[in-house]
Amino acid sequence: MAMFLKEGYANVTVEAVAEASSVSRRTVFRHFESKDELVFPDHAERLGLVARHLAEAPPGTDPVDAVIGATEASLREFLSRPDLVLRRYKLTRIVPELRKREVVEHERYVALTRSYLRDRLPPDAPPFQPMALAALIDAIHRSALGNWVREAGATDPVAELTAGMEWVRRMLVHQSAFSTAPLLLAVLPDSPETRRMLTSLKNAAEDLP
Template sequence: MPELRGREVLENERYVALTRAYLRDRLPPEGPVFLPMALSALIDAMHRSALGNFTRSGGTADAYAELKEGMEWIRRMLAEEPAAGSPLLFAVLPDTAAARYALSVLRGEAQDLL
C-alpha cells in the first residue's frame, strides 16, 4: 500500500536520524566526520536484515540473535585497524536469495580466517 510504504520510509529516516544524532553526541570528536552517518546507516542495515529475515522465515528466525551478532560484528570492525596498505572492499548488492547465499558463504570463509 503506497500510504503505508510512505509512512515506513518516513519512520525509517527518523530512526536513522535519531541514531545519527545519538552517535554524534557520543563518538570522539576527533573521529572522522562521516562516522555517525556511516554507522547509523550500518546499524539500520543490520536492523532491516534481521527483520527481513524474520519476516521471510515466517517468524521462525531469531531476529534478536541476528541483530546482536550484527552489532558485535560492527564493534569488531571498529576495533580492528586495517593493515597499512590493505585494500578495503565495499559492495552494494541486491537483496536476493542468491546474494544472501553468497554473503553467507563468504561470512563462513571469513570466520575460518580469524
C-alpha cells in the first residue's frame, strides 16, 4: 500500500510488489488473482469472519441480531488494522477503478447477509425486507467506518455503529407493533386545538420504548 501511494498505483507492477515482498511473481498470483486484489487482501478473510458469526449464532437467535453481531465483528476487524484501512482509503480516492472495486467488495457482504435473512426471517415478513435490512445494516457500517477514515481515526466508529443498530432495532419494534395493532381512524376539524392535540400525541409516540 505504501508503494502504491508513493509511486502511483499505475506505476507499480506486480513484479515490483513481489520483489519488495521477497517472493516470486508466481507466489503473488497464487494468493491474488489480479493486481487490484492486492489492495483488498483482507476482504475474503473478513467475509469468512461474517459467515462464521452467522453460522455460529445460537439456536433461537433473532436473525437481525445475528447479522448485527456479525457486522460489529467485521467493524472491529477493520479497526484492528488501522494503517491498512487508512492507506487504502487514500488510495481508493486517487484511483477510480479501485473505488469501484471497493463497492463490489461491499456488495459481497450484502449478498451474504441478505441470503441469511431470507432463509430465517418469519414467513410473513415482507418480501423486500431481507434486501432492505441487509443494505441498511451495511450502509450504517460503511457510514461509521467512512466517518472514521475521513477523520483519520478521530471518531468512535463502534459507538456510531451501536447507535445505528439500536435505531434499526427500534424501527423493527415499531413496525411490528404497527402491523399487529388494530387501527383507529378519525376525522377531526382542522383547528388550533386539534393541531395541539396531534402534536402532543406525536411527541408521546416518539417517547415510547
